[in-house]
Amino acid sequence: AIRMTQSPSSLSASTGDRVTITCRASQGISSYLAWYQQKPGKAPKLLIYAASTLQSGVPSRFSGSGSGTDFTLTISCLQSEDFATYYCQQYYSYPPTFGQGTKLEIK
Amino acid sequence: EVQLVESGGGLVQPGGSLRLSCAASGFTFSSYSMNWVRQAPGKGLEWVSYISSSSSTIYYADSVKGRFTISRDNAKNSLYLQMNSLRAEDTAVYYCARAPPSFRGDYTPGYFDYWGQGTLVTVSS
Numbered sequence: 001a002i003r004m005t006q007s008p009s010s011l012s013a014s015t016g017d018r019v020t021i022t023c024r025a026s027q028g029i030s031s032y033l034a035w036y037q038q039k040p041g042k043a044p045k046l047l048i049y050a051a052s053t054l055q056s057g058v059p060s061r062f063s064g065s066g067s068g069t070d071f072t073l074t075i076s077c078l079q080s081e082d083f084a085t086y087y088c089q090q091y092y093s094y095p096p097t098f099g100q101g102t103k104l105e106i107k
Numbered sequence: 108e109v110q111l112v113e114s115g116g117g118l119v120q121p122g123g124s125l126r127l128s129c130a131a132s133g134f135t136f137s138s139y140s141m142n143w144v145r146q147a148p149g150k151g152l153e154w155v156s157y158i159s160s161s162s163s164t165i166y167y168a169d170s171v172k173g174r175f176t177i178s179r180d181n182a183k184n185s186l187y188l189q190m191n192s193l194r195a196e197d198t199a200v201y202y203c204a205r206a207p208p209s210f211r212g213d214y215t216p217g218y219f220d221y222w223g224q225g226t227l228v229t230v231s232s
Binding site: 036043046087093096097 | 151152153154157166168169202215216217218219220221222223224225
């Protein structure tokens with residue numbers, strides 16, 4: 001199975017900050033990568049697919065980039081509602097696998 | 108509005124069985140592949156199983172292969188997960204998740220654009 005590794009595992013930031021989360025695949029996955037946001041007690045929500053395509057309804061402050069093995073999720077100007085856990089997921093091959101998550105906390 | 112509503116979770120003893128259901132509405136269920144994804148308490152996300160729109164293609168995670176069975180009833184807009192020989196490590200919130208159509212077909216995975224609210228399965232004596 002393809003292993004997905006996110007960094008950092010946790011991150012403290014303030015509203016208005018720009019933050020970047022990275023995701024590395026253990027082998028090349030082209031651009032078959034998605035990002036999700038999960039808040040406590042809630043289901044994950046799709047933010048980005050195909051590495052850089054914003055899901056409908058997701059604010060433009062979220063952006064994704066990368067291909068091959070290295071990917072990033074950037075939030076350009078943190079809002080209070082963005083404090084959550086973020087997961088990357090590869091869908092290049094079975095089984096689809098997720099990163100371990102990055103918890104974004106308020107500083 | 109797309110809605111996915113899971114049910115059937117609960118407390119079960121090790122070795123027991125449980126059947127989860129996911130009721131879909133707000134989209135043409137028969138046109139979409141579906142998945143089950145689980146999350147152990149305080150842990151990350153783990154994909155469990157996939158079923159294509161016509162049920163012709165099915166995949167399982169190695170951790171559940173031979174014990175879990177995914178199925179669907181397109182006439183009832185419903186997805187199911189039959190879980191047998193349950194173990195403590197199967198304790199998790201189970202989500203049903205929709206996968207949008209892909210040009211790559213049924214033999215490659217997809218991402219998950221809509222998720223249900225989840226149902227908790229607890230395996231304990």
